[in-house]
Amino acid sequence: MKILAISGSLRARSTNNAVLRSALDLADVPSSIADIAGLPHFNPDLDCEDATAPAPVAALRRAVTDADAVLIVSPEYAHGVPGVLKNALDWLVSSGELVGKPTAVITASPFPTGGDHANAQLRETLRMLMADLVPDAHRELPAIGPKTDPALGVVTDPVTLDDLRTAVTALLTTARTTASEPTAT
Ligand SMILES: Cc1cc2nc3c(=O)[nH]c(=O)nc-3n(C[C@H](O)[C@H](O)[C@H](O)COP(=O)(O)O)c2cc1C
Known part of the structure; x- marks a missing residue:
């Protein structure tokens, strides 16, 4: 099992990135974090039959393809x-890498x-992209600030950690089931 995590925060001391890191630690499977900061602005002219996708876009698409599950963690x-x-996400609409991909959405806010x-x-956008939204894996985490250690960049609140463990377990359970299903030929 391999998880690809995507963060919606570029902030160095991001609370969402703390959630993301802790969730990946708890998942205890190989994982990587997508580099989306360097993606060009989505432009369909760069994404058609006559164009070669920009390198950062191709890298993102490969990373999604290679992952068994996608974990999105984001502020609002x-x-x-x-x-x-x-x-x-707009770069992934027409290329289709998210179709059927077990996916979880976690948002954290102060x-x-x-x-x-x-x-x-x-979740609405991901539904449109036909991702496999794992019902028990989504979380809206309130009052997140004091539940993290900004210096260490991890979650410290035991209740939140338990909840994250439950969420990533649900994501991985679905990912394992999906991976064991025969692929259509
Ligand atoms: C311009 C701006 C708009 C924001 N709007 C919202 C909002 O609509 N809802 C919310 O829950 N938090 C909002 N916040 C607060 C963010 O959730 C908060 O800054 C959070 O720490 C950002 O996530 P991060 O710590 O992962 O970077 C806003 C923050 C900024 C700077």
């Missing part, structure tokens, strides 16, 4: 999805809402 900005993350708007929007 202005009741929406961070532009850098939506941009990355507020009690847990980034619920961004979480719902992300």
Whole structure:
């Protein structure tokens, strides 16, 4: 099993990146974090039959293809999805790497809402991309600040860690089932 994690935060001391790191630690399987900061702005002119996808886009597509599961962890900005993350997903629309891919969406916020708007929007976009949204693997984590150690970049709150373990276990259970299914020829 291999997890590809995608973060919606570029911030050095990101609480969402702390959640992402802890979730991957708890998953205890090989994992990598997608580099989406260097993706060009999505432009369909660069993504058609006559064009070769820019190298960072090709790398992202390969990383998604190679992963058994995708874990998206993101803050919410202005009741929406961070532009850098939506941009990355837009590059995956027509190429189809997310189709049938077991996927979880976790949003974390300093507020009690847990980034619920961004979480719902992300799941809607991923539904449109035909990702396999694993029902028990999504989380909206409220009041996240004091539950993390910004210096270490990890979650320290035991209840949140337990919840993350449950979420990634659900994601991996679905990923294992998907991987064991015969592929259509
Ligand atoms: C421009 C801006 C808009 C924000 N809008 C929201 C919002 O709509 N909902 C929310 O829960 N948090 C919002 N926040 C707070 C972020 O959740 C907070 O800064 C969080 O720490 C960012 O995630 P990170 O720590 O992973 O970088 C906003 C922050 C900024 C800077």
